[in-house]
Amino acid sequence: MNRNTRVLLAVCLASTLALSGCNKDEAQVANEAAEAKVLTAPPRDDDAAWKAYLPQVVQENMGTITNNPFLYYLPPESDPEFEAKYQRQVEAATTAMARGIQKGNLLAFGSPASARMADLIEVAFKDVPADTMKGVRILFIGDAADNPRVEAAIAPTGAEYVFIEAK
DSSP, X not given: OOHHHHHHHHXXXXXXXXXXXXXXXXXXXXXXXXXXXXXXXXXXXXXXXXXXXXXXXXXXXXXXXXXXXXXXEOOOTTSTTXXXXXXXXXXXXXXXXXXXXXTTOEEEEEOSOHHHHHHHHHHHHTTOOTTOOXXXXXXXXXXXXXXXXXXHHHGGGTOEEEEEXXX
C-alpha cells in the first residue's frame, strides 16, 4: 500500500469511529437529556431565581400540552407585599376556575411559599364542579408535605394532576 492509501484508510477509520458515537438509540438520548435537565429549586427568599426556575420546570412537564401554560406564582413570604399579592392570585385563580378551563390547557402553581400556594389552590378549586376539567393538566411545584391536600382539592375536577417537588 502506498502512503496516500494508508492515510485515506486511517481517515475513513477515524470518521467511522467518530460517527459510531452518533448512533445512540432514542432511549439512551432521552435518558441523557433527562439527566442533563435536573432542576434544583433556588433558595426560598430568592424571588428572581424562583421566577426563572418555575417556567423551566413547567416547560419540562408540558407533556402533550401544546397551548401556552398559565402560571400562578407567589413570591417568598418575606416579600413586604406578600399578603396583597396572595389575595390577587386567589382572586385571579378563583375567577379563572369559575369561568372554566378548556381541555388541552396546563395550569401551573408554584412558589417558595408552598403552604400558602396550597391554601390558594384549595380556595380556587373548592367550587369547581366534579369532572369539569378532564383533559386539563395541573402542576403543583412545592413541598411534599403540601402535596396530599393539593391533590385532594384537585382530584374531584377530573384534571390530570402532576406534583413536582421543589428540592
